[in-house]
Amino acid sequence: MPGVLAGVLVVELSQQMAAPYICMLLATMGARVVKLEPPHLPTRVQGLFQPQHRALLDRGKESVDVDVTTGLGAEVVHRLAARADVWVEDLLPSAARKLQTDFSSLAAINPRLVYCAVPPFGEGGPLADVPADDVVVAAHSGIYGDQGGDGGPPVFVYLPLPSYGAAFTGCLAVTAALLAREATGQGQKVEVPLLNGAMAVQTGTFVLGPRVRPLGGGGGGSQGRNPVYRLYRCSDGTWFFLACGNSVFWNKLCIALGREELTADPRFLDAPWGIPPEHHGALTEVLQETFLKRPRAHWLQLLGHHDIPCAPVMSRGEFVHHPQVLHTRMVVDVADPLLGPTQQMGMPVLWHGEVVQDPAPAPRPDQHTRAVLHELGFTEAEVAALAVGQR
Amino acid sequence: MGQHPLDGVFVADLAMYIAGAYCSSLLADLGAEVVKVEPPHGDPFRDHGGAFQGWNRGKRSIAVDLNKAQGRDVVYSLVRRADVVVENYRPGVAHRLGVDHETLKGLNPRLVYCSITGYGGSGPYRAQPAFDPLLQAQSGAMEAQGGPDRPPVFLKVAISDYGAALLGAWGCALGLYRRARTGEGTRVETSLLNAAMAIQAAEFLLYPGRPGLGRLGDLGTDLACRLYHTSDGWMALSCATDQEWKAFVSTLAVAVPTETWWSLEAARRGDGPLGAAVEARICQHTTDEWTRALREAGVPCGPVQRSRDLASDPQALHNGLVVQHDSPDLGPIVQTGLTMRFSNTPGKVWGPAPALGQHTDDVLAELGYSVAQVSALRQARVVV
Numbered sequence: 001m002p003g004v005l006a007g008v009l010v011v012e013l014s015q016q017m018a019a020p021y022i023c024m025l026l027a028t029m030g031a032r033v034v035k036l037e038p039p040h041l042p043t044r045v046q047g048l049f050q051p052q053h054r055a056l057l058d059r060g061k062e063s064v065d066v067d068v069t070t071g072l073g074a075e076v077v078h079r080l081a082a083r084a085d086v087w088v089e090d091l092l093p094s095a096a097r098k099l100q101t102d103f104s105s106l107a108a109i110n111p112r113l114v115y116c117a118v119p120p121f122g123e124g125g126p127l128a129d130v131p132a133d134d135v136v137v138a139a140h141s142g143i144y145g146d147q148g149g150d151g152g153p154p155v156f157v158y159l160p161l162p163s164y165g166a167a168f169t170g171c172l173a174v175t176a177a178l179l180a181r182e183a184t185g186q187g188q189k190v191e192v193p194l195l196n197g198a199m200a201v202q203t204g205t206f207v208l209g210p211r212v213r214p215l216g217g218g219g220g221g222s223q224g225r226n227p228v229y230r231l232y233r234c235s236d237g238t239w240f241f242l243a244c245g246n247s248v249f250w251n252k253l254c255i256a257l258g259r260e261e262l263t264a265d266p267r268f269l270d271a272p273w274g275i276p277p278e279h280h281g282a283l284t285e286v287l288q289e290t291f292l293k294r295p296r297a298h299w300l301q302l303l304g305h306h307d308i309p310c311a312p313v314m315s316r317g318e319f320v321h322h323p324q325v326l327h328t329r330m331v332v333d334v335a336d337p338l339l340g341p342t343q344q345m346g347m348p349v350l351w352h353g354e355v356v357q358d359p360a361p362a363p364r365p366d367q368h369t370r371a372v373l374h375e376l377g378f379t380e381a382e383v384a385a386l387a388v389g390q391r
Numbered sequence: 392m393g394q395h396p397l398d399g400v401f402v403a404d405l406a407m408y409i410a411g412a413y414c415s416s417l418l419a420d421l422g423a424e425v426v427k428v429e430p431p432h433g434d435p436f437r438d439h440g441g442a443f444q445g446w447n448r449g450k451r452s453i454a455v456d457l458n459k460a461q462g463r464d465v466v467y468s469l470v471r472r473a474d475v476v477v478e479n480y481r482p483g484v485a486h487r488l489g490v491d492h493e494t495l496k497g498l499n500p501r502l503v504y505c506s507i508t509g510y511g512g513s514g515p516y517r518a519q520p521a522f523d524p525l526l527q528a529q530s531g532a533m534e535a536q537g538g539p540d541r542p543p544v545f546l547k548v549a550i551s552d553y554g555a556a557l558l559g560a561w562g563c564a565l566g567l568y569r570r571a572r573t574g575e576g577t578r579v580e581t582s583l584l585n586a587a588m589a590i591q592a593a594e595f596l597l598y599p600g601r602p603g604l605g606r607l608g609d610l611g612t613d614l615a616c617r618l619y620h621t622s623d624g625w626m627a628l629s630c631a632t633d634q635e636w637k638a639f640v641s642t643l644a645v646a647v648p649t650e651t652w653w654s655l656e657a658a659r660r661g662d663g664p665l666g667a668a669v670e671a672r673i674c675q676h677t678t679d680e681w682t683r684a685l686r687e688a689g690v691p692c693g694p695v696q697r698s699r700d701l702a703s704d705p706q707a708l709h710n711g712l713v714v715q716h717d718s719p720d721l722g723p724i725v726q727t728g729l730t731m732r733f734s735n736t737p738g739k740v741w742g743p744a745p746a747l748g749q750h751t752d753d754v755l756a757e758l759g760y761s762v763a764q765v766s767a768l769r770q771a772r773v774v775v
Binding site for chain 1: 516626627704
């Protein structure tokens with residue numbers, strides 16, 4: 001089956017991580033993605049975003065390296081915008097206006113264009129042009145503070161969650177705008193700042209009110225707070241997560257461990273979610289003492305036998321060999337032109353019965369400049385002029 | 392301002408817990424009309440009180456016993472009107488309840504049917520129970536957050552649930568887009584497993600010799616990308632260029648041992664004498680003072696807040712990320728607003744999460760059931 005977005009042309013102008021990921025995901029659905037990589041607009045490489053990530057984030061795209069600040073470069077932008085269906089950009093709003101790649105400039109060229117802005121904080125508002133990236137937005141949005149919990153220091157979360165949240169939200173917003181265009185014939189601007197992405201993955205936490213018991217409250221609890229919904233260590237030093245998410249699983253746990261008397265213990269009557277916090281420690285201690293007596297394999301087998309939800313803590317390197325990951329082809333082999341053989345994520349959203357195809361690798365920077373410029377109708381002399389002083 | 396992106400789209404939401412429930416709620420944000428079909432005892436995650444509000448905003452609720460034939464008929468009436476069905480049963484359960492794709496497609500060939508499973512619709516783990524932390528554990532997220540030779544850490548953001556909700560909603564939009572162009576219904580799938588990888592996609596790029604991230608325990612990766620203690624709280628810093636790092640050190644006005652310390656490379660190498668000097672200096676002023684001065688100098692930094700602080704955050708308010716509702720279960724609440732802003736087709740905040748069965752009468756009336764029929768169904772405990 002041809003991709004659902006076949007025939008959709010996406011142009012990307014990005015410095016951070018969410019915008020390239022949006023475009024990569026759109027490419028998995030058949031969209032053609034042209035990535036503009038102007039030499040004066042280097043990718044912002046910070047602690048969480050390494051240059052090698054392009055092997056994943058840019059796979060299946062075409063790379064065009066032109067200086068968009070020159071007159072001829074602006075003409076490239078103009079011709080691409082005229083043909084594009086979707087434009088995805090993550091520059092600070094002031095920088096986009098300066099380059100004249102902001103929404104109003106491009107919508108004037110192509111009223112059917114769906115323009116997706118992914119700035120750090122917003123297209124407007126007090127922080128619109130404040131320098132920021134994933135880490136600054138994660139801090140601002142509460143992800144580090146809530147991970148630390150009440151009374152403890154904040155904890156740096158090593159996954160760039162605002163970027164991932166904004167990337168998935170961006171795909172949804174762009175596709176919804178394409179759908180609306182089917183009805184109205186009009187493009188529009190959609191905004192998915194990283195701050196919004198951060199809130200999109202905290203909607204259960206961010207609910208406040210006099211009668212609300214907050215999910216994000218309570219102490220730090222790096223291994224979990226609820227004694228039957230947390231990490232435990234085993235005698236061989238390995239860890240597993242126990243997830244008795246309802247009272248049925250709690251009762252099964254007591255039976256499996258031969259500790260039926262716990263179900264009648266007045267302190268734990270409202271297990272799992274209603275155990276009063278002052279009794280968490282006592283039950284955690286009982287369970288940790290038990291699990292430290294045998295190796296993990298023993299417990300996983302015993303708990304699995306009783307249909308009690310639990311899973312071993314694994315590394316990413318181990319997970320790619322997980323039988324279910326192999327079965328679903330969520331890991332694919334991609335030969336990257338710069339890194340060589342790699343393993344990468346497969347297709348996260350599938351059509352029923354679809355066979356996962358191996359994705360095309362990321363382009364070398366500048367790989368498609370000439371081809372795309374010719375396609376846009378530039379003469380050989382213009383192409384040569386555009387290519388002057390480049391990589 | 393025109394219609395909403397999903398104006399006129401009707402969603403029969405058979406999902407519970409987090410991923411499926413929040414998926415449908417996102418469709419409501421885009422203007423779809425969502426009816427949440429709950430079992431008579433309700434979505435088990437109603438126990439989570441406030442959080443349930445965040446995952447079920449903007450829906451109506453009907454409570455129907457799908458184990459009874461008449462209950463099934465109610466759902467079939469809904470499905471005949473529906474454009475989208477969202478479900479997150481364990482594989483096999485939808486079939487047992489008579490709401491599997493094959494059956495519903497027979498009632499409505501234009502249906503976009505979205506399945507969100509734990510591990511996928513087939514394969515050796517398909518029937519395993521799946522909760523977010525189990526996927527966090529297996530997919531390496533907990534181990535990576537803990538770091539080498541330290542215990543794994545349970546992430547408070549339910550990464551696989553939120554990822555699957557967002558990807559599922561995207562799948563529904565893709566299905567509707569495809570239907571607009573071809574006229575055909577379709578089935579789209581995602582899973583907590585897929586989402587756990589997709590929300591760590593860059594981290595899952597594996598190849599021989601991949602460099603690891605730096606690590607300063609629970610505080611960050613290196614001097615240029617970490618959390619710093621100020622005189623009244625915490626501040627995050629994330630320099631990505633020599634220029635930003637130099638502006639940071641200059642603004643701090645700390646003595647730099649040698650000129651080599653001006654480079655980002657030096658900041659990444661280790662904390663040496665400069666690390667201690669920077670920490671001591673930052674402790675001398677408030678987060679607000681440092682944030683103002685450093686932002687003025689072009690340095691990416693900002694306060695470390697709690698999510699609850701967003702309720703009064705000027706930027707969050709500007710972005711429309713904060714809305715107030717009067718919840719039928721919890722009274723006045725503040726919760727997340729629309730996370731997408733459209734210039735022409737605005738999207739919609741319909742209202743709070745519904746009480747269990749709050750709209751059973753209304754929805755059944757819309758489906759053509761008479762008052763007497765509804766009361767008979769209620770008496771027979773088919774609907775609540």
